[in-house]
Amino acid sequence: MTEFLFDGPDDAKLTILLAHGAGAPMDSTSLNAATMALTTAGLRVARFEFGYMASRRSSSGRKPPPRAATLKSEYIAAIDALNPMGGLVIGGKSMGGRVASMIADQLHASSRIVGLLCLGYPFHPIGKPDQLRTAHLLEMQTPTLIVQGTRDSFGTRDEVATYALSKAIEIAWLEDGDHDLKPRKAIFGFTAGDHLLTMANRVATWTSELIGQGRR
Helix, strand or coil: CCCCCEEEECEEEEEEEEEEECCCCCCCCCHHHHHHHHHCCCEEEEECCCCHHHHHHHHCCCCCCCCCHHHHHHHHHHHHHHHCCEEEEEEEECCCHHHHHHHHHHHHHCCCEEEEEEEECCCCCCCCCCCCCCHHHHHCCEEEEEEEEECCCCCCHHHHCCCCCCCCCEEEEEECCCCCCCCCCCHCCCHHHHHHHHHHHHHHHHHHHHHHHHHC
């Protein structure tokens, strides 16, 4: 049975379902901070864990993350278990967002979701910029927002600028942000809190637009 962490107003018109990255759980420091920022902006957030990560809580072993594609059915099962009353945006941190992106179009076509949110999309493995994970993003039909740090080691702004991505994908760049969206304060004067606030406000505006489009 899928277990969720819920944050934000219960009566929100839209829920954002987030999955974790490959190496950290749903209550990691990074996801906790992102969730707090999103809920402060008035958004409702639900988080869940894939089986391999959940098993680490009750086992002394440390199961490695499986291939992202093998987790698609688990993500769909989480959506089934969540059964949200209002609109639903799926996504996640890093690998979690990548898995969600693999199932987004089929769910959007059947009106089960209204959008896709990726916090730090892993466009390629670290140090391997030629091994792109973008093939399915070329024809993406689901309204998508990717929030990405400009120096993310999984895809910098200069690298992503060369990719042929679907017009359904918007990218919100955070100056000097890393894979956790954190900047180097000493260089640009931004703080992690500044970037999280910018992220949350952008997501709030984007989701409001999605809700508005659904009413037309």
